Amino acid sequence: MTQPALAIPSLAEQPEPALVIALVGQPNVGKSSVFNDLTGQAQYVSNWPGKTSEPKCGDCDTDGMRIQMVDLPGTYSLSANSTEERIVRDFLIHQQPDVVALIVNATALERNLYLLAELLALPVKIVLGLNMLDTAAQQGIIIEPHVLEAALGLPVIPLNAARSQGVEELLQTAACLATQPLVDTPNRPEIRADHRDVLQALQELIAPYVPEPYPADWTALKLLEGDWQVTEMMQAHLGEQWQPVHAILMQHEDAILAIAGGRYEWIGRMMRAAVTQPRSGQLTLTDRIDRVATHPLWGMLILLGILGFLFWLTYALGTPLQTWLDVNLVQAGSLWAQAQMQAAPPWLTGLVVNGMIAGVGTVLTLLPILLIFFSVLGILEDLGYMARAAYVMDRFMHLMGLHGKSFLPLFLGFGCNVPAVMGARSIESPKARLITILVTPLVPCTARLAVLATLAPIFFGVHALWATWGLVALNLVVLTGVGIVLHEGLLGGEHKAFIMELPLYQLPNLRSIGASLWQRLVDFIKMAGSIILVVSVLLWALSTFPGGTIHTSILGLVGQKLAPLGRIMGLDWQMLVALLTSFVRKENTIPTLAVLYGVGTQGAGLADVLGSRLTQPAALAFLAVQMLFIPCMATLATIHQETRSWRWTVLSVVLLLAVSLAMGIAIYQGAALVGWM
C-alpha cells in the first residue's frame, strides 16, 4: 500500500496521498482539536464524488509518508437518522479510507463506544483515540487504556488533544495499521439473543442481492434497525424477493431495541474490564453550574447577560475600530488613489474609488466585529455553554419551527447578518442550518436600524418610536412565519425531536479556537477580494453608465421603468433606486435619496423633501420594504459561501424580494382600504 513519499511535496499540485485517514467521533469529543493539531493551516474542502456536503480535509506527514486526513462530521451513530450520519457512513463504505481514527471522550465513554460498536460492523481498520482522560479522572472515572485495548482488540491511544499530547502517536499507529491486513476483531457486539435467528435468516435471504460495496451482514442489521435508506436500496435490488424480507421485518419492528441493547451490553462488558466508575449521585461542578445556567429563569438571565456583554463589546470596541478602518483604510485609500490618478480618465478614477475601494473597503471594515463575535462564540462553544443556551431558548425557538441552536446565530444578526450566517455553522443538522441561514436576513441589522432611526422621525414625528418598534416587530413576525413555512416545506416533520447532549463544562482550548477564527477570517477576506470585488464594480458601473450620474444610469432607468410597481406602494422611482443601492450597504439608502432629490443629507434638505413627497402610509410601506429587503452584498456572498449553492442564494433573494414587496403593497393598499391617507 505504502508509496515512497514525494521528495518535494507541493500543495499546488496536491500529489496523490499515500494514505487516507478518516477522523470519526461523536460530537464534543475534541475531534476538531485533533484535526487542527495534525493539519495546522493546511486545510481545504474536498469534493468527493456525488456528495453535496464536503468533508474538511488536511494533509500531514509521518515518517516521510504523505497522509490525507478527512474530518468527518460528528455523529452519535451510523443510522440514516440525519444527513451527517449518512455522510459518514457513505464515506466509509464508498471511499474506503485506509484507517478510521475514532476519537472518544473518556468522560462519556459508554455512549461514545456506541459509535465503535457500529463501526465494527463495517470492514474498516480502527484506531481508538481516548481523549480527555484527565477530565474523566477529575470526575472519578479511571480508565486503563491497556486493559481497554486488550478487551477491544484494537489499538487504543491516550490523547490530550487540548495539549497536543498523543496526537502524533495516534497518527503513527494509524499509518502502521494501514500496512497490516484487516483482521476481524474477535470481540464484536452481537444482537440480543432473542433476535439472533431472525438476523441470520434475513442475512441469508438478502446476501445474493446486496450491491457492492455494501457488506451483507451490515445491510441485514440496518434493515432490522428500520434504516430507511438501506430499506429503499434493498427494496430496489430485491424486486420480487422483497416480500418475504418485508414480512420478517414487519414481525420484528422492535428489533432496533434488541440491536441497540446488544451493543450496549457489549459496551458494558468492555467497560467493566477497563473502567472504574465513581459512586453515583455525586454532585459535579457541571451539575452545580447547570442548576443556574439551565434554570428557566436564571438561565435566561445569564444568557441575556452574556448577549448584553457581547453587544457592549461590539459597540465599545468593534464600532470604534470599524470607524477607524473606515477613515484610515477606505477614506484614506480613496484620497490616496485619487491623488495618484490625477492623470487618469475620470471613469477609471470612479471605478477604482467608488467601485473597488468603496465596495471592498466597506466590507473589510466589518472585520473587527466578526473577530469579536467569533472569539466570544468560539469560547462559549468550547466551554460547553452553547448547548445550554440552546436548551434555555429551545421552547421559544420551537414556536418559530427552529431548533434552540438557531437562537444565537439569529441574535447575532441584530449586530450584523454576516456573522449570523457564518454562526449557523454550529447547527449540526444541515436542513436546520439552511433554514436559519435563509431567515437570518430578516433580523434587522444595525445598518438597517440606523436608516430606520434616521427616517422614522422625518416621517412620523412624535410617533417615530412606535413606528420603529412596530417595524422591528414586523420583521420578527415575518421571520417566524417564513421559518414555519420553510420548516414544514423543507423538513416535512423530520428532525422535530429535541434530544441534545449537554457536554461537561471545560476550559476552552484557545489554540483550536484561534485556528478556526483564523480560517473564518481568511475565508471572509478571500470573499471580499473575489465575489465582493466583482459585484462592487458591477454595481458601480450600473449606477454610473451611461451619462455619468445615477439619474441617467442603467440603475436610474430601471428605477423609472419600475415606477408603476412603486405606485402600488405609493413610492416614486427615486425611492426604488434607493432600495436597489442599499444592496451594496444598507446605509446607502439615505445618501442615494439625497443625490436623487438633489439635496444634502444633513440638515433640513432631505427631511423637507421626503416629508412633502410621501404620505404616511407610503412612508410606512417604504420603511417596511427597506427593513425586509434583499440582504446586502456581503451577507449574500456569505450565504453563497456557507450554502455552497447558487440555488439557495438566488432563492434567498427571490424570497426576500417577494416578502418585502408584498408587505409594502399590503401596508399601502391596506391603509387606502381603511381610509388612512
Place this chain on the structure above:
Amino acid sequence: MFKHHRHHHRKIEHPVSNNGEFPLSQLPAGIAARVARVRGGHWLVNRIACLGFTPGAEVRLLQNYGNGPLIAIVRGSRLALGRGESEHILVKVIEA
C-alpha cells in the same frame, strides 16, 4: 411513593400505570429509574436508543419542572430532551 427531591421543583402528579411503568416525563428529578420500554416510530426510537435509552439502562433526571424540556443522566452523559420525546420512554423506579 416519591419524595420530592428538590423543594423548588413543581409538584409532579403521582404516576398511575400498569406494572409500575410510566413515562420519563413524570419522573421527579433525583429519583433513579430504569428504562422499561421505548415506543414510537423507527426514527425516534433509533435516535433515543443509540443515545443510551435502551431497556435496562439506569436513568436519573437532573431537571424536571413539570413543563418544558428536561435533563437526564443516562449511561454517564447528560442529555437534554423535549417533553414530547420523554413521553416515549417508559421507566420503572428502582426500589432501594
